Amino acid sequence: MTRHRWTCAALVVSGVLLTTPGRGQEAGAAAEVSPGVSGASPGPTARLVVVLKGLKSRQGVVRVSLYAGEEGFPSRHQQALRGATEPIDGEEVQVVFEDLAPGTYAVSAFHDEDGDGRLKRGTFGIPKEGIAFSRDARNPVGPPKWKDAKFALPPGETVISCTVRY
DSSP: OOEEEEEEOOOOOSOOBOOOOSTTOEEOOOSSOOTTSTTSSSSOOEEEEEEEEOOSOSSSEEEEEEESSSTTTTTOGGGSSEEEEEEOOSSEEEEEEEEEOSEEEEEEEEEETTOSSBOOBOGGGOBSSOEEEGGGOOOTTSSOOHHHHOEEEOSEEEEEEEEOBO
16 A cells, blocks of 8 residues: 655634544545545545644634635635545544545644634634644645645655644
8 A cells, every 4th residue: 555645734714614433434525526535436435534733722623624626715614525524532633534636735723622613713813723724735724625735646645744823
């Protein structure tokens, strides 16, 4: 099995809301199936492991959205291909997305400390809870762009490591 590693970091974004089932269960659906989206064509599949590092507490859960296209990234979870919610057992959490078609994806995540499904924001919309994105995507005046966060997902297993920023 081929293993690939990527890193990612966090940035100030608008609110993200994920309402997903419990530990390890995936929810959310893409608005449409396109190349690179699971189920688009038979063939080799990919497994994505998202490692969220730097969590400041074990309180709450992490919520992760996986996008297969630019539409909706990074904060419209309804347009994400998949979403996952995981409890926090330590300073890092792994979230696994199985049976993906190889293609181009991006990840956004946040530490939902109070478990209400919403990213808490303060003055000027600055997040009060930790956030993370694939590929160290950054934008000094708002959420990151798809082009800065996207990554290629080949067949086999790919591990991306994301640092949660507060």
